[in-house]
Amino acid sequence: MSKEPVAVVGIGQTRHAAARRDVSIAGLVREAARRALDDAELTWADIDAVVIGKAPDFFEGVMMPELYLADALGAVGKPMLRVHTAGSVGGSTALVAAQLVAARVHGTVLTVAFEKQSESNAMWGLSLPVPFQQPLLAGAGGFFAPHVRAYMRRTGAPDTIGSLVAYKDRRNALRNPFAHLHEHDLTLEKVRSSPMLWDPIRYSETCPSSDGACAMVLTGRTGASRAPRPPAWMLGGAMRSEPTLFAGKDFVSPRAGRDCAADVYRQAGITDPRRQIDAVEMYVPFSWYEPMWLENLGFAEEGEGWKLTEAGVTEIGGDLPVNPSGGVLSSNPIGASGMLRFAEAALQVRGQAGEHQIEGARTALGHAYGGGAQFFSMWLVGDRPPGT
Amino acid sequence: MSEGPRDVAIVAFAQSDHRRRTDELSEVEMVMPVLHEVLDAAGLTTADIGFTCSGSSDYLAGRAFSFTMTLDGVGAWPPISESHVETDGAWALYEAWVKLLTGEVDTALVYAYGKSSPGSVRDVLTRQLDPYYTAPLWPDSVALAALQAQALIDAGDTDETALAAIAGRSRKDAAANPHAQLPGARPQGDHVVAPLRTGDCPPIGDGAAAVVLAAGDRARELCARPAWITGMDHRVEAHALGVRDLTDSPSTRLAAERAGAFDPTAARPLDTAELHAPFTSQEVVLRKALGLGDDVRINPSGGALAANPLMAAGLIRLGEAAARIHRGESHRALAHATSGPCLQQNLVAVLEADPRA
Numbered sequence: 206m207s208k209e210p211v212a213v214v215g216i217g218q219t220r221h222a223a224a225r226r227d228v229s230i231a232g233l234v235r236e237a238a239r240r241a242l243d244d245a246e247l248t249w250a251d252i253d254a255v256v257i258g259k260a261p262d263f264f265e266g267v268m269m270p271e272l273y274l275a276d277a278l279g280a281v282g283k284p285m286l287r288v289h290t291a292g293s294v295g296g297s298t299a300l301v302a303a304q305l306v307a308a309r310v311h312g313t314v315l316t317v318a319f320e321k322q323s324e325s326n327a328m329w330g331l332s333l334p335v336p337f338q339q340p341l342l343a344g345a346g347g348f349f350a351p352h353v354r355a356y357m358r359r360t361g362a363p364d365t366i367g368s369l370v371a372y373k374d375r376r377n378a379l380r381n382p383f384a385h386l387h388e389h390d391l392t393l394e395k396v397r398s399s400p401m402l403w404d405p406i407r408y409s410e411t412c413p414s415s416d417g418a419c420a421m422v423l424t425g426r427t428g429a430s431r432a433p434r435p436p437a438w439m440l441g442g443a444m445r446s447e448p449t450l451f452a453g454k455d456f457v458s459p460r461a462g463r464d465c466a467a468d469v470y471r472q473a474g475i476t477d478p479r480r481q482i483d484a485v486e487m488y489v490p491f492s493w494y495e496p497m498w499l500e501n502l503g504f505a506e507e508g509e510g511w512k513l514t515e516a517g518v519t520e521i522g523g524d525l526p527v528n529p530s531g532g533v534l535s536s537n538p539i540g541a542s543g544m545l546r547f548a549e550a551a552l553q554v555r556g557q558a559g560e561h562q563i564e565g566a567r568t569a570l571g572h573a574y575g576g577g578a579q580f581f582s583m584w585l586v587g588d589r590p591p592g593t
Numbered sequence: 594m595s596e597g598p599r600d601v602a603i604v605a606f607a608q609s610d611h612r613r614r615t616d617e618l619s620e621v622e623m624v625m626p627v628l629h630e631v632l633d634a635a636g637l638t639t640a641d642i643g644f645t646c647s648g649s650s651d652y653l654a655g656r657a658f659s660f661t662m663t664l665d666g667v668g669a670w671p672p673i674s675e676s677h678v679e680t681d682g683a684w685a686l687y688e689a690w691v692k693l694l695t696g697e698v699d700t701a702l703v704y705a706y707g708k709s710s711p712g713s714v715r716d717v718l719t720r721q722l723d724p725y726y727t728a729p730l731w732p733d734s735v736a737l738a739a740l741q742a743q744a745l746i747d748a749g750d751t752d753e754t755a756l757a758a759i760a761g762r763s764r765k766d767a768a769a770n771p772h773a774q775l776p777g778a779r780p781q782g783d784h785v786v787a788p789l790r791t792g793d794c795p796p797i798g799d800g801a802a803a804v805v806l807a808a809g810d811r812a813r814e815l816c817a818r819p820a821w822i823t824g825m826d827h828r829v830e831a832h833a834l835g836v837r838d839l840t841d842s843p844s845t846r847l848a849a850e851r852a853g854a855f856d857p858t859a860a861r862p863l864d865t866a867e868l869h870a871p872f873t874s875q876e877v878v879l880r881k882a883l884g885l886g887d888d889v890r891i892n893p894s895g896g897a898l899a900a901n902p903l904m905a906a907g908l909i910r911l912g913e914a915a916a917r918i919h920r921g922e923s924h925r926a927l928a929h930a931t932s933g934p935c936l937q938q939n940l941v942a943v944l945e946a947d948p949r950a
Contacts, residue, residue: 208696230724260657261651261657261658262651262652262679264657266720267720267728268650268717268720269679269680269721269933270721270724272721272829272832272933272934272937273721273723273724273832275829275831275832276831276833280829281831282828282830282844282847283828284826284827284828284829285827285829285938286684286687286827287678287679287680287684288676288677288678289651289677289678289679290675291658291661297676301676301688301691304688304692304695305691307695308598308691308694310691330657331657331658444676445672445673445675446664446669446672446673446674446675447669447670447671447672448664448665448668448670449662449664449665451665451670453670460671460672461672464671464672576661579661579664
């Protein structure tokens with residue numbers, strides 16, 4: 206059975222901020238959805254189904270918020286599916302929506318992901334004590350810091366790498382009008398001297414807590430032929446999961462991430478990702494994850510990822526730009542962060558990324574991960590349909 | 594040439610015994626025996642499964658990312674292709690069905706679970722209401738269902754005697770279901786919230802369920818009499834109760850139509866319907882929306898009135914309908930699942946035995 210090719214014909218995102226007090230949760234998701242529809246020049250009536258994702262319900266204090274959001278997203282009378290796969294959810298949600306199109310169950314699907322962190326307290330949401338289980342203690346940073354330290358020990362990376370990533374991503378964010386953090390007066394020295402939070406992770410190397418949403422309109426060949434702007438075509442997409450804690454787990458380079466990337470590259474016919482992929486939006490909530498994921502995703506040999514960062518390869522002007530949008534380090538509405546990576550990859554190959562456009566980008570990777578570095582979702586998009 | 598959609602079937606189903614409390618069990622311990630049972634029934638191991646999808650709720654578990662621990666119980670090593678819906682497992686089955694339709698995989702494992710015992714489920718469910726206008730008033734799930742029941746009575750669609758008959762039939766049928774929490778006849782009791790009496794309300798309990806799906810010849814290898822999914826669809830309605838006609842369920846009717854439940858060319862009539870109606874009054878709404886006559890056997894398992902483990906009860910309806918086909922007791926069955934207050938969101942699947950079998 207042949208699958209329907211999947212095209213991204215509309216992309217919308219909100220302005221991200223620490224607290225969007227000007228909108229309700231419904232107003233926030235509608236802002237992104239409305240922009241995606243406008244981009245595709247479609248109306249709510251053109252949408253056959255809605256697939257929505259966000260990270261834990263405790264982050265807003267609303268159980269199954271999709272029920273309440275049905276009206277705001279024009280879903281009344283339509284199928285509405287809610288996805289939740291921890292931090293990777295924004296990516297997974299887009300992939301579930303893409304499958305509805307690929308399987309020809311629906312022609313045109315709206316997919317939305319959001320987080321309105323200001324409604325509640327994410328640190329609290331992540332730190333509820335659970336009997337007989339390892340406490341997460343101080344949110345995500347406390348969990349990931351030892352794995353960053355393990356990466357440094359394993360590879361001999363100098364301790365200056367993390368600040369280079371943060372400085373790069375925050376400068377990239379200055380070109381992205383939707384980004385939460387616009388630190389015009391940032392210097393590398395300021396990053397390096399920012400307070401140490403979870404050694405070796407400094408304050409300026411961590412993601413902010415953001416309110417925000419992202420939406421995309423996905424459709425098949427017919428829908429793409431009517432699109433007013435160039436579509437991005439999905440060339441490959443995959444999810445992989447592995448257990449949180451077990452003796453054989455490699456927290457520095459989880460196998461689920463490697464397998465997921467390999468599956469996406471196989472689908473897309475990518476044999477040399479470093480050469481064949483023009484732009485990468487990867488999920489880097491703490492700066493050191495850029496070199497770590499460069500290795501995990503096959504862009505660098507084991508132990509070599511930090512050298513690409515150090516040499517400037519991942520800068521906007523480098524030959525493998527990573528997070529030209531400013532990335533998760535500059536805007537982190539958790540549930541939407543994965544979809545933002547997927548959407549930014551699609552913007553790049555559509556030539557619609559504005560001031561952070563990578564010139565001539567024809568193939569781009571969107572990457573998301575979540576849980577204890579155990580859930581992965583990725584897609585590879587291109588400026589031409591699969592098989593051409 | 595375009596090809597027809599792929600044939601996908603439910604080939605195995607397992608569920609826990611549903612109980613009022615399971616203090617001695619973690620969610621993982623509750624789910625694992627069910628996973629082993631369903632995989633054994635299909636003759637598969639985790640390594641044979643192409644895609645895994647689960648349904649559960651952090652609010653029931655009382656912690657964020659609660660499904661991550663359950664995943665450990667699945668044995669996700671080497672890494673697996675896996676996803677999760679924060680709702681009833683019936684929607685996880687839907688996601689898995691779509692994945693099978695793409696042709697990317699031939700088998701899928703779906704599971705769902707919920708423990709209601711650690712908290713007050715009536716209070717917990719208020720948190721799924723509109724967070725700005727409704728949730729602050731804490732209207733609980735029984736009170737909202739009672740509004741719906743009273744609307745039905747006012748419309749002349751039912752009365753308390755008819756509701757009591759639904760409760761009686763369900764629990765009598767549940768006597769033959771070894772997993773049921775409330776089997777056998779029991780008194781209707783006093784009003785909980787008028788007009789609903791104790792007998793009109795579902796039990797509060799803990800439980801889990803799992804299903805194996807397979808496509809085409811793989812399904813025929815794994816099951817002597819697969820329950821083919823000939824159609825499946827789900828629809829959502831407006832959230833605010835004030836803008837809905839609580840005596841009707843247009844989303845159920847539309848989903849059923851899209852799933853082919855009313856197909857006049859079907860070789861066989863519907864003989865069974867497993868309806869996810871936690872309250873007796875909701876069965877009245879669903880029967881009307883689906884146009885089910887007396888020739889259709891409703892909830893032979895006892896339905897959600899006999900066991901209602903949240904997040905699993907809808908998946909169980911699909912599993913019970915399929916199991917009836919597996920056993921040769923049904924040829925064409927409808928399965929329904931619901932989510933949200935007063936039947937806001939509804940899923941319908943039509944399951945059929947191979948006409949030759």
